[in-house]
Amino acid sequence: MxxxxxxxxxxxxxxxxxxxxxxxxxxxxxxxxxxxxxxxxxxxxxxxxxxxxxxxxxxxxxxPAKTYAPVTNFYEQAGPPAGSPLTPVAPQTVTVSADKVGTKLSPTQVGLSLEATDLADPLLSGDNETVVARLKGLGKPVLRFGGNAVDRRFFWTSTGEALPSSYAGTKANPARVVGPDDFTRVNGLLEAADAYISLSVNLGDYNPDRAADLAKYGAQIFGERLLAITIGNEPNGFAPNMVLAHALRPNGYTSADFGKEAKVYADAIYKVAPNVPISGPGTYAADWASAWVDLDIKQTKILTFHNYPLTGCTTGLAADQPTMANLLAPDMHDRSINYHKTFVATGNAANMPIWVDETGISACVGGNETTKTHASALWSADYALGSAQVGVSQLDFHSSLITCKGGPPMSAVCFDGEYLKPTGEMQGRANYFGLSMVGTIGGGEFLKLTNDGGGLAYSYALQQADGSTTVVLINQNNPETAAQTKVTLKLPNIPATATMTQMTGTSYDSEDTSKIDGQDAAPGANDKRPAPMDFKPGQQLQTFPLTAGTVTVMNFKY
Structure with a gap:
């Protein structure tokens, strides 16, 4: 490309x-x-x-020697906190190769996972400018509708049926009816934001014909913006378990049992929407992946799985607790990527795309040390890029449309207003801004590089379609105490121009303080951005200081 x-x-x-x-x-x-x-x-x-x-x-x-236009507009980077006891950071050397890794960053790489019942929310509309703006801030995102709601509180009908009495919810998470009019409204949002959608059908309440009816209208209304349909949500948790009291299948429900039911659903969907891929199994159990790969259905298949690395409320392990220390531990980066590699290997062997269509730091209920913090923004950016570099082509962070006040603190977005009384203005939380830094890259092919020094730092490089190089530097050193890092960057060619955008935060545990270029908004257009600090046109080796607790995206044109 x-x-x-x-x-x-x-x-x-x-x-x-x-x-x-x-x-x-x-x-x-x-x-x-x-x-x-x-x-x-x-x-x-x-x-x-x-x-x-x-x-x-x-x-x-x-x-004749090549001449370069002088740089007159340099990025004004925030410095280290005044008066803080600065801890020295080892100099960082990043050498970017012209050789490619073999994986890509998709323009639709980062997205949001929402509950299937959120399809009925009238705030998801192309007329809601704040929602459109937040989605655009993620690039060309995918809105995935699924979650626990799809098999327990979500009722699809195209004929105006009333909600069955067996469908029960809560005040915060009500059961809802969704129909074609909701699809039409959501499609207006997708068109306004240039976004895409992935739907789920209710498998908990077994009804293949109703699922096929949803797929028919989905294909008609969303067209090419409908990327996939998932059959159920986390079927490996359908049997009685400690997390969800509402069991959907008896004890002993296996991946083979799910496969039999999924095939009936897929066959019914194929009759009305044959060109829509089917994604699955959408589980948090790696041993279900092979059963999905082996499932014989007519549609194109996508391998999906879920991952919440710090869900100690279910595992009980100390390393899985959602603490700041665990979030920023060096092995946290490695363990998440290694977990993904297991699914990627299975998907690659079957020539199937691999999605993490539901993810986040933790699935534990309520707040913890990591939620809404700047550290979560730093982690989210690294997690998204690291996942893409090993072969995951889509990553959807599970979120909620409940109000910021009283709503799930892990959500990347939320609405202003009193609890359960949203004003309609959508806000981005800290992790949203980390994802926005990834979305602004717009795709590319990963390049090989070496990274030496820099303390707690991660680096990525991509070749863009126009031949330019994008370099991402994620400096996870403590923004309150760490000194700036001296960075030496060697590029694969001689740059003529360069641009830069940067996410900052005041401390690891500061809540909702993450900013991009000093603003509560996504980065501006690449051609409007200033040059990196100390950028020297015509030099393959660039050196500059880098402030701690930042995500920096630089683009170099030759």
Whole structure:
């Protein structure tokens, strides 16, 4: 998709008839250098300096040095906190290669996972400018509708049926009826925000025909914006368990049992919407992935799974508790990525896309040390990029449309207003801004790099379709106490121009203080951004200081 930067060509001389030039090519790391061998003197001119001089080829004019436009607008980076006891950070060296990793960042990489009942919320409309703006701030996001609601409180009807009495919810999470008019309203939102959608059908209340009816209207109304349909949500939790009291299947319900039911659903959906892929199994159990891969259905399949790394409320393990120490532990980065690699290997072997269509730091109820904090924003950006680099092509952070006041604190977005009385103005929480930094990249192919030093720091690089290089530096050092890091960045080519955007926060545990370029909004357009600090056009090696607790996205054009 992206092009390799063009090699620099030195001028060549014209050849005389019957004479051939011998060329010696030496390939460097980024520039091919051409050395021209001297012409061989013909025998009849040997010993005749006058004749030899007159017959020699003219000397080529030297290549003029390339000139670069002067930089007049540098990024004004926030410095370290005044008066704080600054802890030194080891210098960081990042060397970006022209070689590709083999994975891509999708334009639809980051999205939001919502409850299926949220489809009935009138605030999800193309007329709601704040919702449109927040979605645009994530790039071209996917809205995934599923969650525990889909199998317990979600009732689809295209004929105006009333909500069955067996469907029960709570004041905060009511049971809801959803129909074609809701789809039409949500499609207006998708069009206004240039977003996409993934739907789920109710498997808990077994009814393949009703699921097919939903798929038919979904395909008709959403068209190409409908990326997939999922059959149920977390079927590995359908049997009685300690987390959800409302069991949907008896003890002993297995992946094989789910496969039999899913096939009946898929066959019914295929009759009315054959071109819509089916995603699944949407579980948090890795051993269900192989059963999904082996499931014989007619539609294209997508392998999906869920991951909440710090859900100690269910595992009981100390390393799984949602604490600040666990969130920022170096092995937290590795364990999340390694967990994803298991599914990626299974999906790649079956030539299937791999999605994490429901995720977040923790699925534990209520707030904890990590929720709404700047540390969660730093983690979310790294988690999203690390997942993409190993082969996950979509990541949906589970969120809620309940009010910010009293609503789930892990949600990336929420509405202003008193509890359960939203004003309609959507806000982004800290983790939203971390995801927005990833969404602003807009895609690309991951490049290989080396990262040395920098303390708690992670780096990513991508080649864009226009040949430019995007570098992402995630500095997770403590923004209250860590000194700036001296960064030396070696690029795969010689840059002519560069731009920069940066997310900052005042401390790890500060709530709702994360900002992008000092604003409570997504980054501006790339061509409107200033150049990185100390950027020097025409130099492959760039050096600059980097403030702690930041996510920085730089783009270099050659």
């Amino acid at each position: 992206a092009e390799t930067p063009e090699e620099i060509q030195l001028p060549t001389r014209k050849k005389k008839p019957r004479k051939k030039a011998a060329w010696i090519v030496s390939a460097g790391a980024t520039v091919a250098v051409l050395a021209v061998a001297a012409f061989v003197v013909p025998p009849m001119l040997a010993g005749d300096p006058i004749a030899a001089e007159s017959s020699a080829a003219p000397t080529a004019a030297p290549t």
